Amino acid sequence: MATVYTTPPQRDSWFAPLSIDLLVKVLRTSFFHPFIAWIVPLCFRAQNMFWDAPPMLVSIAWASFISLCWVLGTFNQRLAYGLPREVDLSEEVIVITGGASGLGLLIAEVYGMRGATVAVLDIADAANDGTEAARGVTYYQCDVSDKAQVVRVAAEIERDLGTPTVLINNAAIVVGKRLLDMTLPEIDTSLATNLLAHFYTLHTFLPALARSPVGGTVVTVSSVIGHTGAAQLADYAAAKAGVTALHKSLAAELKTTHPQLRTVLVTPGQLSTPLFYGVQTPNAFLAPVVEPVDVAKAVIAAIDGGRNEAIAMPLYARWIEWYNVLPLGLQAVARRIAGVDVGMRTFVGRKGAARAHGEKEGLIQAF
Numbered sequence: 001m002a003t004v005y006t007t008p009p010q011r012d013s014w015f016a017p018l019s020i021d022l023l024v025k026v027l028r029t030s031f032f033h034p035f036i037a038w039i040v041p042l043c044f045r046a047q048n049m050f051w052d053a054p055p056m057l058v059s060i061a062w063a064s065f066i067s068l069c070w071v072l073g074t075f076n077q078r079l080a081y082g083l084p085r086e087v088d089l090s091e092e093v094i095v096i097t098g099g100a101s102g103l104g105l106l107i108a109e110v111y112g113m114r115g116a117t118v119a120v121l122d123i124a125d126a127a128n129d130g131t132e133a134a135r136g137v138t139y140y141q142c143d144v145s146d147k148a149q150v151v152r153v154a155a156e157i158e159r160d161l162g163t164p165t166v167l168i169n170n171a172a173i174v175v176g177k178r179l180l181d182m183t184l185p186e187i188d189t190s191l192a193t194n195l196l197a198h199f200y201t202l203h204t205f206l207p208a209l210a211r212s213p214v215g216g217t218v219v220t221v222s223s224v225i226g227h228t229g230a231a232q233l234a235d236y237a238a239a240k241a242g243v244t245a246l247h248k249s250l251a252a253e254l255k256t257t258h259p260q261l262r263t264v265l266v267t268p269g270q271l272s273t274p275l276f277y278g279v280q281t282p283n284a285f286l287a288p289v290v291e292p293v294d295v296a297k298a299v300i301a302a303i304d305g306g307r308n309e310a311i312a313m314p315l316y317a318r319w320i321e322w323y324n325v326l327p328l329g330l331q332a333v334a335r336r337i338a339g340v341d342v343g344m345r346t347f348v349g350r351k352g353a354a355r356a357h358g359e360k361e362g363l364i365q366a367f
Contacts, residue, residue, distance in 0.1 A: 019314070020285060021288055021314045024285050024315055029233075034066050034070050037059075037062055037289075037349070041056055045058060057199055075133045076212065084276045084305050086306060088214065089115055089116040091165070092111075092116050093164040094108075095107050095121065096120050096121065097168065098144075098170040098171030100122035100139070101124070101350075102273035102298060103170060109137070110296065110300055115136065119161055120138070121201075122139070123141065123144070123171075125141060138160065138161060140157065144171050144200065145192065145319045148233070154205055163208050163212050165212045165216045167201060167209060168299070169197070174275050175235060176219050176233070182235065194236060194239030206261075215262065218247075219263075220244075220247040220265050222265060223237075224316075224317045226239075226240030226241040228335075244267070262307060264307075267311065267320070269287060269290050269316065269317050270292050271289070273300065274350040278349065280346055281339075282339025294313060298311045298313070
């Protein structure tokens, strides 16, 4: 019988905040930044060092190489994704599925506070919660796995708020069971919410985005699990693999049929949200848990910039597609080292998170 955890086990230590992502970020803003690289030869020159001195030549060569890499990186982005569209938040109507908690809630709150028109679609019953109006967010209770509800709410949004210009497909659920332990209704619900809902919302909202005179942006939130698979996540992994393929196919279609529309694919690792509450990353240095605020900042920057983009974090998520290129033996070794197939053993989930939060509040009130 599997162990049941009411709260997730902790592995806090003095070096817990240290990760390879943090080291890379520090290097990118220092040793590998063109501005910093050119400071070195300037400092040498300030010391009256001759231009042909070996340290001067090495520092100039390094600064030139780093500058060239940055220029090529910018050229690569432009070649891959094209020109951005103009974005004026006062004209944007942003639709977010699963926006009542986690990553979706963060994005909705930020855009609401910045004066954009935001519509949140979520199955949770928050219609009587006054905080949505205070944040400038309009809430629509909707089960996105029900195509009829999606069509109905889409008509209400266009009537109440205007023509949608941004669609963020973020809604997801995690069952967290082995395939043989799942019931058929659980499988149907998981695939309908995590995969089919993307088809329903895209089919419903894309015509409106295409009509918009300011263009539009489609944001798809996928997962690295869609590339690797994992024990106790068969349904979720299959759905996220389908979502990634759907997004790439849609982006290829829109380039020729609706070039004014932009697409953003988000492929995060484990997020610190109630969705995966209880899951412990086996290696916090190589595969740190991603904070939703970091993903939200990247998504918002892409939407504000009107760019096509592929967002992947932490660092390993940017290279996850190379995993399938490895020989099968190395893949097996990598899975054992990463612990991808044992991480769900401590899974509690959204309901467990709510229960733990309730217990914590009860203890505070008791004191």
